[in-house]
Amino acid sequence: MPFNRGYVFLSLAGLALTFPGHANETQSFSAQGLADRPTLNSYGLPGLIDMPTANVLPDGELGLAVSSSAVGNRGTLSFQVLPNVTATFRYAGIDLTRAGMRDLYFDRSFDVHWQALDEDTFGWSPAVAIGIRDIAGTGLYGGEYIVATRHFGARDRVAVTAGLGWGRLGERDGFSNPLGAIDDRFDTRPGRSVGTGGTVNFDQFFRGDAAVFGGIEWQATDRLRLQLEYSSDTYSIEAADGLIDASSPFNFGATYQITDGIRGGAYVLGGDTIGVSLSMTLNPTRPPVPPSSGDAAPRPVAVRAPQAMPYDTDWVSQPGGAEVLRDNFALLFEDQGLHLENLTMDARRATIRVRNTQFNHSSQALGRVLRAMSAALPPSVEVFEVIFVVEGLDTTRVRVARTDLEMLEFDPGGAELAMAVAEVEDARAMADPVGLEVTTPSSRxxxxxxxxxxxxxxxxxxxxxxxxxxxxxxxxxxxxxxxxxxxxxxxxxxxxxxxxxxxxxxxxxxxxxxxxxxxxxxxxxxxxxxxxxxxxxxxxxxxxxxxxxxxxxxxxxxxxxxxxxxxxxxxxxxxxxxxxxxxxxxxxxxxxxxxxxxxxxxxxxxxxxxxxxxxxxxxxxxxxxxxxxxxxxxxxxxxxxxxxxxxxxxxxxxxxxxxxxxxxxxxxxxxxxxxxxxxxxxxxxxxxxxxxxxxxxxxxxxxxxxxxxxxxxxxxxxxxxxxxxxx
Structure with missing residues (x-):
């Protein structure tokens, strides 16, 4: 419904506009080393220049990488799905010759990168990753790899990578597939059946000739990184079209950390082709500002005086009492995006229906309502019930004992304990208290x-x-x-x-x-x-x-x-x-x-x-x-x-x-x-x-x-x- 959501459909390039630096991070650039924040290569994967490494992004991280050179322009969205699994979507434009004319060809592809072993899993062992590039598409960038990376030196400022590639990554000085010793079907890579695209050619994976690749990356300063790689990709398609010579297997590159989340770079492919890159990273678990830091501070739980027990219940029969309570809640909810719909109570139990239009954490809204109840309701009310109303629907009923609320607010484990002792049920599972009732007119x-x-x-x-x-x-x-x-x-x-x-x-x-x-x-x-x-x-x-x-x-x-x-x-x-x-x-x-x-x-x-x-x-x-x-x-x-x-x-x-x-x-x-x-x-x-x-x-x-x-x-x-x- 209106104003609960803003639906904005953006392109990959437009998504970059939402990627700020992590302003609240206390890390310095020197703390963001090669192992902590791996470089995104020209394909948007953790890597050197073109070749992959065995690194992974921090868990949950989103990365956007764009690169441009004579061999094409690429935009890649990467996501660290699991701590050891990276997935990417890529969109590339390549200037290929068709009938003597230049024709910009667009290609979509997906990759998956799995870090099978962490660094130091077996003593001083490297990290090992297995990946498939262009897993479902035309196969223009199709290739598979097994790669190992090890970091050296103070603060892991040097990373050495070596890998074995197939498909496009098995072109330069290829040799018989070692996996053929397991099954001779690995010796031959069948032609790719593209059809209408978008399908997975499982019979190609890790098939055909293999080739080695590798490289080294050096964190020269807190902001500057230098890369040197030996590439197993000969760019055979692009070279046949005259876009690159690729006579040299060596690629050189440098990246510079502009802000915590943005890195720019330049590189040379095959000894004769210059390219540039820009990568941006964002982690949903690290907001640019602390969560809820701009919210008004919540009022504390109002603790009843124990010496006043047993608590008076005569207030139930006082004329106009429900209206006074309604007005008190209106003051307590003011400017908090909480709207009282209905309040029903007797001497021992109170049920409040409330609309939450502000708090994106439902538990935060619950905590604010419970504290308001402790401040507004007479001391004899021991059971608090909160029903959240959405589009006129009663959703769940959360029931909390007031005594528990008073005890747990400042307990070190109070949040977890509060939910442990709370009862949560369907709002229709139990009848409301029979007694006072008041409804608040709301803006229609x-x-x-x-x-x-x-x-x-x-x-x-x-x-x-x-x-x-x-x-x-x-x-x-x-x-x-x-x-x-x-x-x-x-x-x-x-x-x-x-x-x-x-x-x-x-x-x-x-x-x-x-x-x-x-x-x-x-x-x-x-x-x-x-x-x-x-x-x-x-x-x-x-x-x-x-x-x-x-x-x-x-x-x-x-x-x-x-x-x-x-x-x-x-x-x-x-x-x-x-x-x-x-x-x-x-x-x-x-x-x-x-x-x-x-x-x-x-x-x-x-x-x-x-x-x-x-x-x-x-x-x-x-x-x-x-x-x-x-x-x-x-x-x-x-x-x-x-x-x-x-x-x-x-x-x-x-x-x-x-x-x-x-x-x-x-x-x-x-x-x-x-x-x-x-x-x-x-x-x-x-x-x-x-x-x-x-x-x-x-x-x-x-x-x-x-x-x-x-x-x-x-x-x-x-x-x-x-x-x-x-x-």
């Missing part, structure tokens, strides 16, 4: 106007297309769980209109209906349009069940009705959902007209919290083009709200009918605004990196999907951020 209408940025990347003719404009949003809540919401946009400038329209019926055999690949027509027909306009109802049909029905103009391209039911117990890591949509394609001009295409789609979904860091989602059902299949999403979710994930969708649309890319896939990054500001804020920016937009596996976009609304207030999520309960 909210609105706002602000800029938006929309981008399309990876178009073969125009790799980066961007439009900027102004968006106005409004929302009105009424009744019990009803929300009317809408947004209109006015594009002010950009080149998104230049996107080419691909006629799938001409270039693909038996293509699916056109449901997304005509997106450019919506941008070209109008600069002012209704982005969405809906009426939705959110409900609680039974314990552990949530419901949503949305009707209207659901998104820019589709209008219709969407219904959803979610089963999400307050204690469970597992959630199950079902969604059914019937939609009509909207007119290209962004008005209220509809076109003649309509479809019923829907999914059954399973959501599971694998660990504190990882979430898995599986959606199976029917998609917008009428195709049947499933989507697998895996996200790494950080406690501060960052989320980095990937998804892949496979349906009954054959790869050749889907077109370039073979199947739908992408990378999603959700960035909390609070991470930059140091002030609690529930707004986020979303980055979607979708290599190819096609019609197979497409889903309708709907605001207010239930799982995202309620999951933050389940016990697993509250426990994940329990350290924030006293902040």
């Amino acid at each position: 209408f909210t609105w706002g106007i602000g800029p938006y940025l929309e981008a399309s990347v990876f178009d073969p003719d125009n790799p980066i297309l961007v439009n900027a404009g102004v968006e106005a949003q409004a929302e009105y809540r009424f009744g019990s769980g009803f929300v009317a919401e809408g947004a209109v946009r006015a594009a002010l400038g950009g080149n998104l209109d230049d996107s080419q329209i691909v006629n799938a019926a001409v270039i693909l055999p038996d293509p699916p209906p056109v449901v997304r690949s005509n997106a450019a027509l919506y941008r070209q027909q109008s600069d002012f349009y209704v982005e969405r306009l809906t009426l939705a109802h959110f409900g609680r049909p039974a314990e552990n069940l949530y419901s949503r029905v949305s009707f209207g103009y659901l998104e820019r391209m589709y209008a219709g009705v969407s219904g959803e039911l979610l089963w999400q117990p307050a204690h469970s890591r597992l959630g199950l959902g079902i969604e059914v949509n019937h939609v009509w394609a909207r007119d290209f001009d962004g008005g209220f007209g509809l076109r003649d295409y309509n479809v019923t789609s829907g999914h059954v979904s399973a959501y599971y919290r694998l660990t504190e860091d990882f979430d898995v989602q599986i959606d199976a059902g029917r998609y917008l083009a009428g195709d049947w299949g499933a989507t697998l999403s895996i996200d790494r979710t950080f406690n501060n709200g960052w989320r980095v994930g990937a998804y892949a969708t496979f349906t009954d649309v054959p790869f050749e009918s889907f077109g370039e890319g073979s199947f739908d896939k992408g990378i999603e990054i959700e960035i909390p605004l609070a991470w930059f500001l140091g002030t609690s804020n529930r707004r986020t920016s979303d980055v979607l990196i979708q290599p190819v937009l096609r019609d197979g596996g497409a889903r309708v976009q709907v605001e207010g999907r239930l799982h995202d609304l309620v999951i933050d207030y389940t016990r697993p999520r509250l426990e994940d951020t329990e350290a924030m309960i006293w902040r």
